[in-house]
Amino acid sequence: MDVAIRDESIRLGQFLKLANLVETGAEAKPVIADGLVLVNGEVETRRGRQLRVGDVVELKGQAARVSDQDTADDLPW
Numbered sequence: 001m002d003v004a005i006r007d008e009s010i011r012l013g014q015f016l017k018l019a020n021l022v023e024t025g026a027e028a029k030p031v032i033a034d035g036l037v038l039v040n041g042e043v044e045t046r047r048g049r050q051l052r053v054g055d056v057v058e059l060k061g062q063a064a065r066v067s068d069q070d071t072a073d074d075l076p077w
């Protein structure tokens with residue numbers, strides 16, 4: 001799924017919450033520290049990692065791609 005961001009970049013911990021891959025920001029810290037998060041197919045343990053448009057984040061079999069607000073999502077509404 002594509003998740004739009006407003007700025008040029010977003011921190012990994014913030015993106016996990018925005019993409020609903022974690023319930024709270026506090027939940028992001030341990031899953032990242034435990035090596036459960038992949039960014040572009042590689043394990044990432046830095047919560048402050050800056051993500052940019054096109055980066056793909058995976059957690060527990062779910063994936064979300066960073067997109068900009070201009071990206072069409074092909075949804076009917």
